[in-house]
Amino acid sequence: MALEHPVDVRAVARRFGRTAGVNGIDLTVAHGEIHALVGLNGAGKSTLLRLILGMLRPEAGSVRVAGSDVARGGSWSRVGHLIDAPLAYPAMTVRQNLRAVATLHGIPRSLADERIAGLSTEFRLDEYLDVRFGRLSLGNRQRLGLAAALVHEPEVIVLDEPGNALDPSGVILLRNALASRAARGSAVLVSSHHLDEVARIAHRITVINRGRVIGSLAPDAVDIERAFFSLVLADEEASS
Numbered sequence: 624m625a626l627e628h629p630v631d632v633r634a635v636a637r638r639f640g641r642t643a644g645v646n647g648i649d650l651t652v653a654h655g656e657i658h659a660l661v662g663l664n665g666a667g668k669s670t671l672l673r674l675i676l677g678m679l680r681p682e683a684g685s686v687r688v689a690g691s692d693v694a695r696g697g698s699w700s701r702v703g704h705l706i707d708a709p710l711a712y713p714a715m716t717v718r719q720n721l722r723a724v725a726t727l728h729g730i731p732r733s734l735a736d737e738r739i740a741g742l743s744t745e746f747r748l749d750e751y752l753d754v755r756f757g758r759l760s761l762g763n764r765q766r767l768g769l770a771a772a773l774v775h776e777p778e779v780i781v782l783d784e785p786g787n788a789l790d791p792s793g794v795i796l797l798r799n800a801l802a803s804r805a806a807r808g809s810a811v812l813v814s815s816h817h818l819d820e821v822a823r824i825a826h827r828i829t830v831i832n833r834g835r836v837i838g839s840l841a842p843d844a845v846d847i848e849r850a851f852f853s854l855v856l857a858d859e860e861a862s863s
């Protein structure tokens with residue numbers, strides 16, 4: 624029997640009105656793979672990620688993540704995610720927030736502190752460990768959100784626009800962080816608007832338009848932007 628992918632989405636649909644949402648998407652992410660979703664604003668990327676994370680219920684289709692059916696509860700201890708703004712307590716420091724997340728995942732304090740030390744070095748948060756979340760800049764909040772998503776060393780990582788608010792050095796840290804997690808076997812699914820960045824990090828790039836998968840882009844394509852727009856324009860013409 625073929626091994627199951629850690630993310631396995633089949634014919635999933637969740638519509639909002641007649642055209643919005645997602646409408647019949649199949650998608651997989653393998654262990655060790657970085658799979659990127661790209662599409663115009665409103666294409667359905669976040670909706671798909673929310674369905675995968677059990678934040679939305681599908682009207683049709685199935686979603687399996689880390690070996691569990693999301694409709695039956697999922698196995699969230701094996702999944703790390705960042706969707707929208709990081710969930711953190713503004714009055715607590717970076718360290719306290721990361722400890723709180725680690726506690727929720729059942730990680731003992733000494734191991735949590737070891738991981739927090741590693742992640743704060745990785746995301747250059749060392750000097751902010753004792754600063755309250757509410758006082759952090761937007762980019763450092765995002766760095767904290769990424770560290771929090773990774774503190775339990777998840778098998779599946781799902782990130783919506785993870786490069787948002789990051790400065791160029793943050794983008795490089797993110798790139799390295801995802802590459803190293805994938806190299807250790809995690810399945811990584813990210814949405815992004817930055818085609819060049821996606822081309823650097825992703826093994827597979829799926830294009831979504833109007834809630835459907837309309838094709839894929841080769842990460843090593845010479846002009847990825849042009850390839851993206853040709854796919855989207857062809858789909859728009861076919862839909863009109």
Ligand SMILES: Nc1ncnc2c1ncn2[C@@H]1O[C@H](COP(=O)(O)OP(=O)(O)OP(=O)(O)O)[C@@H](O)[C@H]1O
Binds near residue numbers: 639663665
């Ligand atoms: N809760 C909701 N209620 C109604 N419509 C929604 C809801 N969530 C998403 N939509 C609609 O579904 C479509 C897809 O939205 P989604 O947020 O998934 O797109 P996206 O590809 O992530 O866009 P962006 O790149 O702008 O973040 C949009 O038309 C959006 O307005």
